[in-house]
Amino acid sequence: MALKSTLRDRRRLQTSREIQRAALSLALSQGYEGLTTEMIAAEAGISQRTFFNYFLNKEAAIIGETVSFDEETVAWFRESSGPLVPDLLQALRRLLCSSDLDRGMSQLIDRLLNKAPELVPIFYGSLKRLSDQLSDLVVLRLGQDARADADLLAEAISHALADTFRIWANDDAMSPDSIVDVTTARLLVLRGFLDQL
Amino acid sequence: MALKSTLRDRRRLQTSREIQRAALSLALSQGYEGLTTEMIAAEAGISQRTFFNYFLNKEAAIIGETVSFDEETVAWFRESSGPLVPDLLQALRRLLCSSDLDRGMSQLIDRLLNKAPELVPIFYGSLKRLSDQLSDLVVLRLGQDARADADLLAEAISHALADTFRIWANDDAMSPDSIVDVTTARLLVLRGFLDQL
DNA sequence: CACAACTATGCATTCTGTGCAATGTTTGCT
DNA sequence: AGCAAACATTGCACAGAATGCATAGTTGTG
Structure with missing residues (x-):
């Protein structure tokens, strides 16, 4: 196979x-x-x-085609005994590595979303597909009972990632390898907000 | 007016x-x-x-019509000097109070989303509208420079709220007033995950 | 009441999206 | 190479989505 x-x-x-x-x-x-x-x-x-x-x-x-985690990454994630969230980010790193990113295309999408904001909801609907995959990964480790929590975490991560993509698309100096690093930084910003609770 | x-x-x-x-x-x-x-x-x-x-x-x-914050709530939020995130949740409380919630309708939507999952992305696209409003509120307080951070926070809150809605729709014993409380609890779960970073 | 603003509807039209059948291309197999 | 199965491309026909326009009716206001 x-x-x-x-x-x-x-x-x-x-x-x-x-x-x-x-x-x-x-x-x-x-x-x-x-x-x-x-x-x-x-x-x-x-x-x-x-x-x-x-x-x-x-x-x-x-929007283009949706990327998917390959079986090896899924298997690696399930077996890993590291902390959950860092492992999720590592899985994302693998995903971005295997799918060859096209900065030009991402740039076009970003410009179009600025020009035609009515497309933004559609884009976010499609982002849900990635979020679902992340949620499935989490459930592999925590079990179906944690589905609701998994969804919540997956939404946060996928939105932080989408956010990072826009930054990356418009910054030729930014390496694809650093995407997940910036995503992590975005998640830390989010945590800072939630610390107010 | x-x-x-x-x-x-x-x-x-x-x-x-x-x-x-x-x-x-x-x-x-x-x-x-x-x-x-x-x-x-x-x-x-x-x-x-x-x-x-x-x-x-x-x-x-x-999906139905999208709710909106009324001017008084927006004004209150802008002038408030309390911490940002609790104030956001308070604004949500006001929003839910003014829009008369129909549990039966929410139940139908929830059942339909289970039966026809192809509608889920559309639902999440529409949730973006609420998220945008929350983001606008945050920007009122933090300024346009914080737009990206505001979006991230708004996404997390709106998804936690959507999550809570499903719970509320299927639990006749749950009072509408407690929706925001449960949403807060969901956000604390999310923070727990992010503490792994 | 009189007039403006809004609402409902029918009709024609353009565009989206699917099913089907015909024809051609690629693949794997011997 | 030759053959059959699998797949891709296309045209055609058709149902449904969505819009513009014209018309007739209803509601709000002074």
């Missing part, structure tokens, strides 16, 4: 990114209002029908 | 709630898949066109 990279898989990934690039660049130049799936398909050099083979809807094309 | 309750306003609110009730009950009985705006309109006793006069889209009808 190793990761086999066939021609088909490579093309699929490439087409998927090309569609997202087309969607983002058109949304930025022409505005998200009035952007149609036909325009995106034309810009990406595919048919409208094929567009819908790749993405369930227009928003999904803007 | 007091709150005048004309016949028009009352009817509007009533129709809006009737539409949401129709949408929720149909989604629960027939399934969200295959639920059309025409069905909702028919069940609510209005035309499809009128449905779209009340809600921007089908999802918005399910």
Whole structure:
């Protein structure tokens, strides 16, 4: 079950990114209002029908594909006996390492979210998917009874991470490796607030 | 600029709630898949066109209207010299007090989210609106420079609150007044996790 | 009452999203 | 290489979502 990279898989990934690039660049130049799936398909050099083979809807094309923890990371996390939260951050480090980050794309997304704020809720809806994965990890260690607590922690971490992504996207000097470090700093800020309770 | 309750306003609110009730009950009985705006309109006793006069889209009808802080609360918060986070929670208390909560409706939403998990991201996208309001409050006190920190805190609080709502919806013995108390307890759990850093 | 502001609705239209069937491409197997 | 299964692309048809516009009715106000 190793990761086999066939021609088909490579093309699929490439087409998927090309569609997202087309969607983002058109949304930025022409505005998200009035952007149609036909325009995106034309810009990406595919048919409208094929567009819908790749993405369930227009928003999904803007957001792009969701990353996932690989099995090794999940296994490592479950077996680790270190403290929970630092281990979660370590898992995130692995995730960011395996998924090759594209700063240019992140920059486009950030600019689009500034230009078309109506997309922000959609983006946060999609962030929920990452949060769910984090929550699943926590439950692996603490058990299903801790699901509610796990959700809460996962939300905080995923939002701190999303926050960090915007910083990283706009700072060419910032290394991808330091993303999780900055995320940790953001979480410490949050803890500072909660110390008021 | 007091709150005048004309016949028009009352009817509007009533129709809006009737539409949401129709949408929720149909989604629960027939399934969200295959639920059309025409069905909702028919069940609510209005035309499809009128449905779209009340809600921007089908999802918005399910979620219902978003609550807002009233001007007095905003003014009170800005002038208060108490610690930030407890004041935020106090503002939430006022918000929940003024918006008359409907446990039955919240219960329906909770059941629907369990039955149709594809709606969860949409719900979280809408929760962002409340979060934005909280963030605006924080910025009133700390200034625009603290926007990023404000967002982070607001996200944590709003998710803790959403969490509490689900508990409240399913526990008839729980008083609406205690919602913010439970939310505070949830935030303390979160702080406990973050103490691992 | 008279007039402005708002509401409901029908109709036409554009866009989204899905199912299906036909045709072509890639893969794995012998 | 040759073959069959799996997968990808596309066109077409169609149901549903959402908007603009015109019209007729209702409510608020002086």
